[in-house]
Amino acid sequence: MRKISATWIFPGNQPPLKNGILICEDDGTVVDLIDTGGHLREQAGLEQYSGILVPGFVNAHCHLELSHLEGKISEKTGLGEFLGAINKFRNSEAEDQEEAMKHANFQMWNSGIVAVGDVSNSYSSLETKRTSKMHYHTFVEAFGFHPSRAEKAFAFAEFVEAMFREVGLPASVTPHSPYSVSELLFRKIRKKALAENTILTVHNQESQAEIEFFLKGTGPVFQHLSQTLALDISHWEPTGKSSLEFTLSFIPRENPLLLVHNTFTSSEDIEILKQQRNLENTFLVLCPNANLYIEDRLPPVLLFQNEKMNICLGTDSLASNQTLSILNEMITLQKFFPKISLYDLVEWGCWNGAQALGLTDLFGSLKPGKKPGVNLITGVDLKGLKLTEKSKVKKLM
């Protein structure tokens, strides 16, 4: 049994406790969370820390299989260039991929992450996930912009999904993005998702290029598809609407949906979202460090907060990030949006991610009976209750 106290305990989905005490079994199962009212008395066997205690983090968006692309792609070139580079490097140095995934998996675990929503195109990450101490939900990403690709792309995604499920790892087939999935493929994914009530995720409004492609059919996404990938895109007609509106027309209202990036999502888009979705099962996943890496732009976080959206955090992959650390995403948000409270950041990085992946029975809060992981964050401005650039995480359990 361990008795742990810190300057503040943030339980994940409840207000923080000053000088609270967390009691855990040696295996990490939470036994009790004690509110001392801020008055901690000396007691035997109590571990005391300066800093804040939080539950294990949930990384709601990652691509483990791109880990070997760390440091390979230039920063701040925009999505068009980035997609071209991914396409070029994806299958290069494949012998390093396994090692890189194992290392990335360890890096996440070591930075206090306990569960990951991971986007995969293949089953190359299966062994790393099977032997990982973290919980993984694999989103098997289908893509195929030309309708003639739909049958094959869908069959392959179902095959990959079955490989994961066979070894007991949760997986669901999901669309990559509105500009890489044909209507026919979208409809196949929709039908399956409805029948199986699975969790869906999709990259949403990551770039101005995506917006331009839907409104006018031009720009860097058009160039990527027609030139870099040399696809026949003569069937494509711009919708004249936002890409989010297009995506939502294929996503069943009943299924949980994680919209990733949302860098260029506007207040009009939020109105559409409110009309077409239940906000309880709709999550906006923010990956601020990847947004700065690729587009050098951040999503309108304060708008999402004002609109009471469920915000979660993701790291994206090492192709577009220096580290896979949810704390580092929180630090970036704190730096660029100093008004965001630490309470909200912890809720986004722990509880909301667990909700999005359907894991609140296991993770996301320091509730007795759960084994949610316990992290100590140091280097915090404890008076103002803000993260600083010196904030660090230590995994206690």
Ligand SMILES: [Zn+2]
């Ligand atoms: Zn991504």
